[in-house]
Amino acid sequence: MRIRYFAWMKRTVGAADEEVALPENVKTVGDLVAFLRARSPGHAEALAEGAAFGAAVDQRTATFDVPIAGAREVAFFPPFTGG
Amino acid sequence: MRIRYFAWMKRTVGAADEEVALPENVKTVGDLVAFLRARSPGHAEALAEGAAFGAAVDQRTATFDVPIAGAREVAFFPPFTGG
């Protein structure tokens, strides 16, 4: 699955995107966050509990309980500041 | 003093404007309305009691209690419908 990061999360993680192979027990956005935190200190910092970030599954905003089975990409990003 | 009429009041009165010489006891917009009503049936109809019309003294909106001494023109018109 393709994982993407935006704005400052890109720098903290150290990559704009990465391909990850997920174990079977990673079923939701929340599971994925927990799984990614273990990949590096940068991941752990960017995706820390209590940090203000949002997620999108296949380019639609998603809460942590949204399933990711079959998704092509999941993205993580800080709160939007456009407009 | 120059008296002006706008929109349908122009047709009812039968003139867009007229010069009138005012007796001394005509001191306010309200006095002027009463005075003008006596000039013709058209005036009486246009300026009838209870009719919805407004006034301006020297091009500023004015209520019936506003004095007209020294004014160059007084205008009467139906409610505005612009914009």
Next chain:
Amino acid sequence: MTVRVQEADFDVGAELEALTAGNKRIGGLTVFVGLVREMHVREGLHRERIDALTLEHYPGMTEKALLDIEAEARQRWPLEATLIVHRYGRLEAGERIVLVAVGSPHREAAFGACEFLVDWLKTKAPFWKLEETPAGDKWVAAHEGDDAAAQRWETKAG
């Protein structure tokens, strides 16, 4: 800071460009363009279309009224730029009638002041609409909603 009353059409893009040029303190520009809408009236058993209207105004007073309304808006909101252009004369369906533009550092002020100006224009500026109906020319009656829209500004804090 500008009001204009004119018979000619206006170029919205050019007006806005001139209004904001060189002012880097504007974060939000809110614009309203009023257009002549194609209307229908019941005429016996038929519905007939109104294709044009004539806008009469009170030269001299109109400019004063627009300046007063603009000054009121500038007192209520922190504005960097304001423009009101209002046409008069014969206008066909689809034509522009009025342009109101307000630039402010903040979008809330730009929206608030623009809507205020449009509401007040309808009730405080000396314009009268004469519609060309199939049965002849007809003066438009004042719209109660417009008074209500203007009145809410009397009680509301800017």
Next chain:
Amino acid sequence: MTVRVQEADFDVGAELEALTAGNKRIGGLTVFVGLVREMHVREGLHRERIDALTLEHYPGMTEKALLDIEAEARQRWPLEATLIVHRYGRLEAGERIVLVAVGSPHREAAFGACEFLVDWLKTKAPFWKLEETPAGDKWVAAHEGDDAAAQRWETKAG
């Protein structure tokens, strides 16, 4: 009925002309143009100017988000025409960032929907601002006022 995300500037006059051309059912067109405002930050004892920012976005998701927001507005208000153009990339103070235009038979709907779209753009569209400050590039933090502005639409009837 149109959303566009682009690096290039847009021509407000031409966009509005194309949006309303031939539609005689539009009585009011409300437009918002967001501009890069010259900002100042405290830097030690001095106030320093921010002259530019870079707007990052999420290609693909941005277009979807704008279409969703537009669909929501069209469900809440009777609209004849809608347009959202949002830029990304490096933008200097005074440059246009976003154009939102809404045409409706009635001005109340045009104002309501335009303000709704602008509020929602700020919180629902995947854009991030990176400011060029004297101390280096700095990501802008989300503005609480924007969330509040968007949230009032959650409880308010259109």
